[in-house]
Amino acid sequence: MPGNKDVAKDEWGYGFAAAIVQTKGQWFFGLLFTQSFRAVDPRTLPAGTSDANPLGIAPFVAYRFGTTGIYTQTADLVALYSWDKNQFYLPIGVRFGKVWVFEKSSLNVYGEYRTSMIYKNWDGSAVKNSYRFNVSYTIPVGL
Template sequence: MKFSLKAFMTTLALSAAACTSLAETSSDDMNKSNNPLTPVVGLNLHDYITSSIFGTDETSNSFNLRGALPHATGGLPQLARMTIPYQTVPGPDGDQVSGLGDINIFDIFLVAGTETMQFGIGPYFIFPTASEDETGAGKWQAGASAVVMNPHPWGLLGGLLTYQHDFAGDEDRPTQNIATLQPFVIYNIPSGVYLRSTGIMFFNWETGDYYIPIGFGIGKVWKLETGITMNLFAEPQWTVAHEGVGVPNFQTFVGLNLQFPITAN
């Protein structure tokens, strides 16, 4: 399955910018649009286009529809995020298999911090919702997620760590014992443009497989008069260290982040 998501997002952003008056985009707006701890309603369209995979000539594609919702259940400020993936991956017979992946949710408790240091921690759940064996793990999984963010006028530094382990599901499927670490390096330049590096490191503690990508990309943030923020970006990522086959060698991460001026009550 081939997407024209990049063209779609470009058209959407340009159309919105053309038909809607724009407000001045500050460095704070740019940081908030890239910060996973920003407590506003968000909608993300993310696509990982993997054009080279270790151990095979096949390609893959992972499109993620992601929503974020701030809330204050129990009087505690939190940010819930749900990701619905649609995967296209190499199949067992040399073909490609497409289908819904495993939906994941984390709920981050926003720990009191400062203007220059923000923290969050909370539970992480993965549900075996995949429509095909190849697009999911077939396991119920739980774990934890933690986020640290360090905003500056020039940009943003931080990291998102997750850990997951299965506790139920298909006994014939491999055990899931996985950690990921996503660093955030954002450097703001004039006119709402920024440079970025956000490659997700992946570690399978059960098999010993891992891969560490390094990304270098560019993005553009628009602040609309309505208060909505749009963030369009593209980031090529190269794997600089790995173990095992079937992991990405080169991929391109493209996305559109939308944030709406709605906060938790």
């Protein structure tokens, strides 16, 4: 715990999350915020750094085309702001999909495209021309 040493940091963290969402007709939109901090002794950090991880801001907009099950929305996007380096990263993307609702399950199929809109001076990774195709089948608990 907390993770595999080959792929995760061996430290704990803490933080908060908040969401603002609104539905208006066929539109669904909102904003999600996450801020986490490393649970380390601040005296052990290098000068000019803090225990704050980048602020995550995830805006989303979705539109349903009537009762057809067809929809479009922003892709899974998380804009990041680094407090330590005063840097901003903003991905952008779009998703088109269709949901079939059955009596005891549902099927969601979508395709998505993502890229980076603002990434100048961003020290972290930035996506370029990412394509995604997804099929999700949902089975309710307690069949």
